[in-house]
Amino acid sequence: MTVEMTALLDRIIQGDALTCLRSLPDCCIDLVFTSPPYADNRKNTYKGIPIAEYVDWFLPLSLELKRVLKNDGTFVLNIKERTEDGERQTYVIELILEMKKQGWLWTEEFIWCKKNCYPGKWPNRFRDSWERCLQFNKQKSFKMYQEAVMVPIGDWSKRRLSKLSATDLRRDESRVGSGFGKNVSNWLGKQYVYPTNVLHLPTECANRGHSASFPVSLPAWFIKLFTQEEDLVLDPFMGSGTTAIACLDLGRHYVGIEAMESYQKLAHESIERWRAANRSNSRQMALWK
Amino acid sequence: MTVEMTALLDRIIQGDALTCLRSLPDCCIDLVFTSPPYADNRKNTYKGIPIAEYVDWFLPLSLELKRVLKNDGTFVLNIKERTEDGERQTYVIELILEMKKQGWLWTEEFIWCKKNCYPGKWPNRFRDSWERCLQFNKQKSFKMYQEAVMVPIGDWSKRRLSKLSATDLRRDESRVGSGFGKNVSNWLGKQYVYPTNVLHLPTECANRGHSASFPVSLPAWFIKLFTQEEDLVLDPFMGSGTTAIACLDLGRHYVGIEAMESYQKLAHESIERWRAANRSNSRQMALWK
DNA sequence: GTTCCGCATGAATCGATAG
DNA sequence: ACTATCGATTCATGCGGAA
Numbered sequence: 001m002t003v004e005m006t007a008l009l010d011r012i013i014q015g016d017a018l019t020c021l022r023s024l025p026d027c028c029i030d031l032v033f034t035s036p037p038y039a040d041n042r043k044n045t046y047k048g049i050p051i052a053e054y055v056d057w058f059l060p061l062s063l064e065l066k067r068v069l070k071n072d073g074t075f076v077l078n079i080k081e082r083t084e085d086g087e088r089q090t091y092v093i094e095l096i097l098e099m100k101k102q103g104w105l106w107t108e109e110f111i112w113c114k115k116n117c118y119p120g121k122w123p124n125r126f127r128d129s130w131e132r133c134l135q136f137n138k139q140k141s142f143k144m145y146q147e148a149v150m151v152p153i154g155d156w157s158k159r160r161l162s163k164l165s166a167t168d169l170r171r172d173e174s175r176v177g178s179g180f181g182k183n184v185s186n187w188l189g190k191q192y193v194y195p196t197n198v199l200h201l202p203t204e205c206a207n208r209g210h211s212a213s214f215p216v217s218l219p220a221w222f223i224k225l226f227t228q229e230e231d232l233v234l235d236p237f238m239g240s241g242t243t244a245i246a247c248l249d250l251g252r253h254y255v256g257i258e259a260m261e262s263y264q265k266l267a268h269e270s271i272e273r274w275r276a277a278n279r280s281n282s283r284q285m286a287l288w289k
Numbered sequence: 290m291t292v293e294m295t296a297l298l299d300r301i302i303q304g305d306a307l308t309c310l311r312s313l314p315d316c317c318i319d320l321v322f323t324s325p326p327y328a329d330n331r332k333n334t335y336k337g338i339p340i341a342e343y344v345d346w347f348l349p350l351s352l353e354l355k356r357v358l359k360n361d362g363t364f365v366l367n368i369k370e371r372t373e374d375g376e377r378q379t380y381v382i383e384l385i386l387e388m389k390k391q392g393w394l395w396t397e398e399f400i401w402c403k404k405n406c407y408p409g410k411w412p413n414r415f416r417d418s419w420e421r422c423l424q425f426n427k428q429k430s431f432k433m434y435q436e437a438v439m440v441p442i443g444d445w446s447k448r449r450l451s452k453l454s455a456t457d458l459r460r461d462e463s464r465v466g467s468g469f470g471k472n473v474s475n476w477l478g479k480q481y482v483y484p485t486n487v488l489h490l491p492t493e494c495a496n497r498g499h500s501a502s503f504p505v506s507l508p509a510w511f512i513k514l515f516t517q518e519e520d521l522v523l524d525p526f527m528g529s530g531t532t533a534i535a536c537l538d539l540g541r542h543y544v545g546i547e548a549m550e551s552y553q554k555l556a557h558e559s560i561e562r563w564r565a566a567n568r569s570n571s572r573q574m575a576l577w578k
Numbered sequence: 579g580t581t582c583c584g585c586a587t588g589a590a591t592c593g594a595t596a597g
Numbered sequence: 598a599c600t601a602t603c604g605a606t607t608c609a610t611g612c613g614g615a616a
Contacts, residue, residue: 086429088395093382106377111400111419113487121483124433129485130400140375144413156609193608194410196418198402327589372591407590408607416607417590491610492588502589582616588609596602 002028009232012244012256014264017236020257021064029069029255030143030231033219033243035078036061039091051084054091055098061236062099062136068234072142074226075104078112078214080131086124092132099136107142108135112218114203133199133222148224150192213239219246227252241267248274290317298521301533301545303553306525309546310353318358318544319432319520322508322532324367325350328380340373343380344387350525351388351425357523361431363515364393367401367503369420375413381421388425396431397424400487401507422488422511437513439481502528509535516541530556537563 005028013020036058040048049057065075081092096106110133117129201217219242223233229251235243238256240263247254248271258264290298294317302309325347329337338346354364370381385395399422406418493504508531512522518540524532527545529552536543537560547553 086394086396088398090386090389090395093385096382097379100379105375106379107375108414109377111402111487113400113402117485123435124429124431125397125486126435126483127485129487140413142413146412146415154609194415196406196416197414198400198418324589329589369589371589375592403609405588405609407588408609409590409592410606411590411592414591420589493611580616582614584612584614586610586612590606592605594602594604597600 008255009253010244010247010255012238012241012258012264012267014258014261016259017257018060018064021061021068021236024064024068024234024255026067027070028232029065029234030073031223031226031233032065032069032073032075032236033078033222033233034076034235034237035213035239036237038079039082039089041084051082051089051091055094058095059098059102062095062104063102065234065236066102066104066138069138071138073138074107074142074144074222075136076110076222076226077134077136078131078218079134080128083125083128096134103138104136105138105140106134107137108197109133110135111198112214113198113200115200116203118203133218143226143228145225145228146194149195149221151195153191153193214242216242216246216249219243220250223247223250223252238267239263241270244271245274248278297544298542299533299536299544301527301530301547301553301556303547303550305548306546307349307353310350310357310525313353313357313523313544315356316359317521318523319362320512320515321354321358321362321364321523321525322367322511323365323524323526324502324528325526327368328371328378340371340378340380344384347384348387348391351384351393352391354523354525355391355393355427358427360427362427363396363431363433363511364425365399365511365515366423366425367420367507368423369417372414372417385423392427393425394427394429395423396426397486398422399424401503402487402489403492404489405491422507432515432517434514434517435483438484438510440484442480442482503531505531505535505538508532509539512536512539512541527556528552530559533560534563537567 002025005025008024037049039051039054041051062075069075079092081089083089100106112131112133114129114131117127120127199218199221201215201221204215219233219235223246227233230253232253232255233243233247234255234257236257238244238258241256244254244256244267246252256267258267291314294314297313326338328340328343351364358364368381370378372378389395401420401422403418403420406416409416488507488510490504490506490510508522508524512535516522519542521542521544522532522536523544523546525546527533527547530545533543533545533556535541545556547556
């Protein structure tokens with residue numbers, strides 16, 4: 001890792017996202033996770049980008065993100081288009097098409113299904129309880145650690161697998177085909193299964209009193225899936241620091257960028273609170289050894 | 290209703306979708322619900338449209354659908370883009386943009402979350418467990434009956450709802466429809482809440498003889514939401530008749546189009562089975578009065 | 579009649595193999 | 598090289614037969 005990079009590690013740079021991104025070296029980031037400022041046609045709104053300008057505003061950023069990302073790294077973009085004038089706006093899907101022209105591969109679209117979404121009632125639509133998590137990559141093969149996000153198998157299996165019949169066992173064995181000891185590992189493996197591309201996470205954020213646009217568990221899920229410990233995660237719109245907290249929790253390094261000084265301050269406070277809470281843990285850990 | 294229209298009511302026309310659509314009069318349909326043939330680059334596949342041609346293939350159809358739909362009617366398009374060469378293909382989002390140019394409003398995108406999705410394991414992606422249900426309208430104000438799709442409130446009932454199979458839902462509907470009068474509606478108002486734009490429905494599997502691409506509960510949900518009894522629902526790709534069954538269950542009229550004679554036959558068989566099963570119910574209903 | 583258990587089967591996707 | 602086909606992987610559910 002370069003000297004300039006080491007100096008930025010686990011820090012939140014205050015400044016314009018595009019300018020700061022340009023100061024980062026090539027191919028140094030393992031995962032970009034971010035939830036950029038939403039489009040907004042109202043004036044005088046914090047960080048709101050007019051809908052008509054959204055794609056043109058984002059494209060220089062995505063180009064820089066492609067430059068700083070490692071070739072086998074991943075970019076996850078959490079975004080949802082606004083409703084305006086009774087219609088879903090199209091800037092997000094236009095952005096996908098334009099990013100492909102930049103050379104990005106649109107690998108997958110995850111759905112973040114918000115269990116407790118914003119309340120409300122409208123005559124012509126229901127509450128919006130999902131957001132897109134768009135996965136982009138630079139090349140077809142990329143790092144992915146699926147075992148890190150396995151989930152407990154469904155309730156149906158408790159009845160079903162609690163009493164494995166002889167035929168079940170036999171069938172499993174025959175399927176394995178080669179090698180010994182695989183029986184046991186297969187059976188143990190059935191406690192957990194791979195998830196799907198729909199995430200069911202509550203909207204609540206872990207830090208009370210501070211508004212984050214997404215819960216820590218959202219970046220945490222993608223960080224576990226696409227990085228290993230000591231890897232480097234970038235969030236060019238760090239906001240109140242949720243991605244950084246997820247990195248601290250998981251032993252990953254982070255680089256954040258945030259234009260608003262007030263938000264940067266909030267993020268630093270969150271991080272300090274995390275460190276304070278973990279200092280005692282570290283001591284306890286040390287005592288255990 | 291015109292004479293020509295009355296002759297088509299509750300029938301499945303066998304023929305090419307575009308040709309048959311052109312024979313329908315203007316502004317006569319309350320809801321279009323369909324799941325068109327999915328794109329497929331493989332040759333020799335039934336009804337598969339090559340990915341590169343998909344948008345051009347669909348646009349003449351969507352134009353006709355706009356013509357036959359009532360001004361305050363709704364078009365719901367159930368579709369999901371394929372993965373090809375490690376990427377999500379873009380023809381669906383391109384289609385949205387092109388349909389807007391035709392004058393359609395892209396009002397909403399519902400997510401159909403399939404709990405029992407296709408199994409499999411791959412190094413670079415998880416199982417795909419969701420599909421798009423794109424809502425399009427001709428004008429900003431359209432008919433919507435939100436009370437018809439309210440769901441039970443509370444965690445215990447949420448858990449129960451998530452475990453409701455398609456047959457359970459159908460049974461629920463029939464129970465609701467069997468005339469408890471005001472008692473039920475009062476009870477409904479207190480115990481039930483409006484749903485969100487995410488639908489949790491299992492796919493129907495182990496169906497004998499044919500593969501139904503979606504469960505009856507999927508069209509049923511949109512039919513309840515966007516139509517009233519005696520309204521007219523169109524499915525230009527009727528397949529094995531799932532949309533027709535939903536209409537029969539809910540007392541709506543339907544017009545179906547299906548090119549493949551074998552599928553049309555399957556649909557007729559399903560409908561006949563439905564009528565046979567309901568004949569006894571009708572007798573019972575008559576006895577009650 | 580219920581309840582339980584065994585089994586088949588998906589609007590899938592990738593990588594290897596064959597033409 | 599490039600394309601077409603095939604086998605392997607995997608989990609939630611409905612259905613049918615058995616207890």
